[in-house]
Amino acid sequence: MKLLVKAPAKINLSLDVLHKRDDGYHELEMIMTTVDLADRLELALRNDDRITVYSQSRFVPDDERNLAYKAAKVLKDRLGIPKGVEITIEKNIPVAAGLAGGSSDAAAVLRGLNKLWGLGLTLDQLATIGAEIGSDVSFCVYGGTALAKGRGEIITPLPAPPNCWVVLAKPPIGVSTAEVYENLQLHNVVHPNSKAMVEAIEQNDYFGMCQNLGNVLESVTLNHYPEVKSIKNDMKRFGADAVLMSGSGPTVFALVQHDSRMQRLYNGLRGYCNQVYAVRMLGKRNEQ
Numbered sequence: 001m002k003l004l005v006k007a008p009a010k011i012n013l014s015l016d017v018l019h020k021r022d023d024g025y026h027e028l029e030m031i032m033t034t035v036d037l038a039d040r041l042e043l044a045l046r047n048d049d050r051i052t053v054y055s056q057s058r059f060v061p062d063d064e065r066n067l068a069y070k071a072a073k074v075l076k077d078r079l080g081i082p083k084g085v086e087i088t089i090e091k092n093i094p095v096a097a098g099l100a101g102g103s104s105d106a107a108a109v110l111r112g113l114n115k116l117w118g119l120g121l122t123l124d125q126l127a128t129i130g131a132e133i134g135s136d137v138s139f140c141v142y143g144g145t146a147l148a149k150g151r152g153e154i155i156t157p158l159p160a161p162p163n164c165w166v167v168l169a170k171p172p173i174g175v176s177t178a179e180v181y182e183n184l185q186l187h188n189v190v191h192p193n194s195k196a197m198v199e200a201i202e203q204n205d206y207f208g209m210c211q212n213l214g215n216v217l218e219s220v221t222l223n224h225y226p227e228v229k230s231i232k233n234d235m236k237r238f239g240a241d242a243v244l245m246s247g248s249g250p251t252v253f254a255l256v257q258h259d260s261r262m263q264r265l266y267n268g269l270r271g272y273c274n275q276v277y278a279v280r281m282l283g284k285r286n287e288q
C-alpha cells in the first residue's frame with residue numbers, strides 16, 4: 001500500500017522574539033502561512049518493521065538524521081507500531097532556507113502514517129507529537145495560516161491572508177537556525193506589531209499586511225550575509241509592495257498583487273539568483 005503526501009513550505013509574515021527562556025529556547029510570537037511550493041513524499045508499507053528514507057537531494061541525509069525518519073520513529077515507538085515504512089522524498093523546497101522544509105516533511109510523515117498505519121489520531125495529537133521533533137513541526141501539521149507562540153508549538157488558527165503573489169528568492173547560502181538565535185541581541189531589535197498583523201489578516205487588508213511585515217531575526221542574518229540585504233533592496237527596486245526575510249533566512253520574499261509586477265520581479269531576480277519562485281499562499285488548513 002502506498003500514499004502520496006504534500007509537504008508545503010512556510011513563510012513567516014511576522015516573527016517576534018519576546019525573550020530567551022531558561023531551557024535555551026526563545027519565546028516567540030509569529031504569524032506563519034503555508035505557500036504552494038512543496039516537497040512530495042511517497043510512503044509505502046514495508047514487509048518488515050524498518051523505517052527507510054530516500055531523497056534525490058544531496059543536501060538531505062538518507063538516514064536517522066532526516067526529520068522525516070525521526071517523525072516515523074517517534075510515532076512508531078510512542079504507539080508501539082509493529083509496522084515499517086519506506087519514505088521517498090521529492091525535495092523541491094530549498095534546504096536550510098528558512099522555509100521549514102524539513103519540518104514540513106516531518107509533519108507530512110505524521111499525517112501520512114496516521115492514515116497508512118491506521119492510527120486514528122487527531123491533528124492536535126499529531127501536532128503535540130510533532131513538537132518533539134522540531135519547533136516548526138506543529139504548525140506544519142495544521143498548515144494554513146496561524147499565530148504561533150511558545151517556542152513555536154502553541155498554534156492559534158487565522159483566516160487566509162489577503163490574496164497576492166509571493167515571490168521567494170533564496171541566495172546560494174545555507175543558514176543555521178541555531179546560530180541565528182544564538183547571535184540575536186534582543187536589546188537591539190525593532191519588534192514587529194503582531195497584533196496589527198493579525199488584524200490586517202482578519203480584515204483582509206492587503207496594505208495593512210504589507211505595512212506590518214517584520215522579523216527580528218533579520219537583525220542577525222542581514223548583518224552576517226550582506227547578499228540577503230542586497231536581494232531585499234533589489235526586490236524593492238523591481239516594484240515589490242513589501243519585502244521580508246523568512247524565518248532565520250536566507251530566503252527573502254516579496255509581496256505583490258498584480259501579475260505584471262510579479263512577472264517583472266521574477267524576471268529581474270532570475271537574472272542573477274538561481275532559486276526564485278512565484279507562489280501563492282495556501283490559506284487552507286489541512287484536514288484530519
Ligand SMILES: C[C@](O)(CO)[C@H](O)COP(=O)(O)OP(=O)(O)OC[C@H]1O[C@@H](n2ccc(N)nc2=O)[C@H](O)[C@@H]1O
Pocket residue numbers: 012015024025026027028030098100103133134135136137150151152177178181247248
Ligand atoms: C526560525 C523558525 O523557523 C521560525 O519559524 C523557527 O523558530 C525554527 O524552527 P525549527 O528549525 O523547527 O527549530 P528547532 O529545530 O526546534 O531548533 C533549532 C534551533 O533554534 C533554536 N530555537 C528554536 C526555536 C525557538 N523558539 N527558540 C530557539 O532558540 C534552538 O535552540 C535550536 O538550536
Ligand SMILES: Nc1ncnc2c1ncn2[C@@H]1O[C@H](COP(=O)(O)OP(=O)(O)OP(=O)(O)O)[C@@H](O)[C@H]1O
Pocket residue numbers: 059060061065066067068089094095096097098099100101102103105106136175177247248249
Ligand atoms: N527532510 C529534510 N529536509 C530538509 N532538511 C532536512 C531534512 N531532514 C533533515 N534535514 C536537515 O535539517 C537542516 C535544516 O533544514 P531545513 O530545510 O528544514 O531548514 P529551514 O528551512 O531553515 O528550517 P526552519 O525554517 O524550520 O528553521 C539541514 O541541515 C538538513 O540537512
